[in-house]
Amino acid sequence: MSKIMLLLSGRLIVVLGFICYLGRLILLWIKYKNQKQVFWLKEVIVFLFVIYICMVVSVTLFPIPIGFHSNTENIYRSINVMPLVSIIKSISQIGIAYGGDAQFMIGLIVRNVGGNILLLMPLSFLAPLIWNKFKRFKNIMLLGFVISVSIELLQLVETMLSGGWGRITDINDVICNVLGVTVGYLIYKFTFKLIDHFQIKILQKLNSGRSELFDKNNEVEI
Incomplete structure (x- = not known):
């Protein structure tokens, strides 16, 4: 059987994310076109988050192998449920x-x-700036865990559909991902402690818990 690999470029995924974000901006402009006080810094964070998620998807789930002959032994080899053993080895x-x-x-x-x-360190820095509930440590940890496990399960599905020629589903990846979320969250907390200490108001506002896209003042936020 011929071997064919479907290669979906990571750049294409990022471009699609950028297009979706532009669609969001257009919808917001239509809805709030009479309000000019856009909190642009908040929008920059949203944009970075969209591009970041697209990059995570492109790195972890693509390319997708199609048409490879099935190899049951490879499927078993692609699954590791023993924590830290392979790293120590x-x-x-x-x-x-x-x-x-x-x-x-x-x-x-x-x-x-x-x-x-x-991989998931930026998640625990960007998500709390967009959604207030992820300012709590347990919530951001749960989000990181769910995303990491979902990636591994999707990789397992890819491997099974490709006859064992996909990526390795490894519990160590989940452990490292969650560790990355923890480190990223600590960096987030430390960064904004410094910001509060030096009274950098525009960044304090970004992390203040306000969810409004548009500022109520008459000045345009930058």
């Missing part, structure tokens, strides 16, 4: 695997573990 292989190339092995571990930690 990889660390123990430094200086042994890949012909003893320790630098390459360390880089591989850092890219895998560090990449999964970094």
Whole structure:
């Protein structure tokens, strides 16, 4: 059977996200066209969040393999439900695997573990600025956990549909993702403590809990 891989560019996903955001702006303009006091900084955060989510989708779920012959053994190999075991094993292989190339092995571990930690860090910084309920630690942790598990389950579905040639569904990814959410939230809290300390009003307002897109004052927010 011929092997075909459907390659959906990550750039295309980002472009689609940008188009959807433009649609949002048009709808808001139609609804609030008589109000000129737009809180633009809030809109910048929303825009960054949309692009960020599109990038997460493109990185974690694409490309999608189609047409590969089924391999049951690969399906089983693509599932790991043992926490931290594979990471510890990889660390123990430094200086042994890949012909003893320790630098390459360390880089591989850092890219895998560090990449999964970094993946959801922006989520716990951006989401609290858009939705008040995610200012609470338990809520942002739950959001990060649900997103991470959903990604892994979707990757598992892709692997099963592609006959075992998709991505690896790994509980360690969930652990690293949640750790990243925790670190991102701590950075968010520390950043806005500094902002409150130095009385940076425009940023204080951004994090004040106000949900209005439009300011009630007569001055345009920038």
